[in-house]
Amino acid sequence: QLRQLFGSAVPAFPPKFYLAMTKSMADERRSQLEQYLQNVTLNSNITNSDVFIGFFRKLQQDTFKIQTQRAFLDIYLADGSNITLDIQTSDTAERILQVTSYKMELSRELIKYFSLFFIQDHDDGALSVVKKVAEFELPYVSLQSMKQLHCKLGIRKWYMDPSLDTLLIDCRASMNLLYMQAIQEVKKNWIKPTEGQMQELEFLQKNTNKAKFLEKIREVEFYGYVRLDPCICDYPEGGCSADIYVGNNEINCCIKLPTKQTKAVSFKINRLRSWQVTFFGATKDGEDDALEFRFEYNGSGTWEWIILYTKQAFLLSSCLKKMISEQMMKTTKEGPEM
Structure with a gap:
């Protein structure tokens, strides 16, 4: 039905598993669905359609075997407090965000500046923003599928400027x-x-x-950026690790070289041509997905592929899309005045 409405604009859907899913199969399925989301969200006409929302709702519930029923869902704020919502398991993130904002007395016209995120607390006190929840995603279902990661649902601002x-x-x-x-x-x-x-x-x-x-x-360095967990990268050579900040139209990396020296590198989004996320299955410890974020960059006259190995690859992709979107909106607004 989607292809009848939108034709070739609808990306190919990942194949189903017909046997009982193991943990690694469930992880792979979740990442395949996330990759599909990343591709399909490039076309808002698709994601805003009732046909797509109904299709994806059924898909999530069937995949993780969760029927529509009443449930309670905690939404966490950045200070550690939470708001408990009385929901249906089939409620979309858009609906849950609306209910949350109503409970917080957040003005309706300001809801668009916030979003729901999956957040992970670590034993050492560190915190990871794992990924942004898509508006048509079912947060309750996604949360159940991510139980092994001990994630919770949080509300945070969603703009890069x-x-x-x-x-x-x-x-x-x-x-x-x-x-x-x-x-x-x-x-x-x-x-x-x-x-x-x-x-x-x-x-x-x-x-x-x-x-x-x-x-x-707002005067402080890296304010307004999204901080990713330390990860492995292949730039400027294999075996490097990097602390990554995404914001201000750049991917800012503090890279630790195999020689233990550090190097600060800024990858500007206006020099970035394309990017992709690839899923490699579970890591050796079986805890997290192995994701590769690969982007094509022209820093000195030639194009090269740079790879980051990070479980937050989808979040990084969402941040880049948001920065480009804000940049385009800003250019459009400034256009008539120039």
């Missing part, structure tokens, strides 16, 4: 969400304030001056 903060300051609920997330990112060392900036931020936090705190933190 920090200047958009100014649009959310006048609403108490949206300002509180930004403020909680900013404090969390300082505590987790995801952003890098200077000693002077840190003192000023601590003073503003102590005096609960949220608006001024959010204004000041």
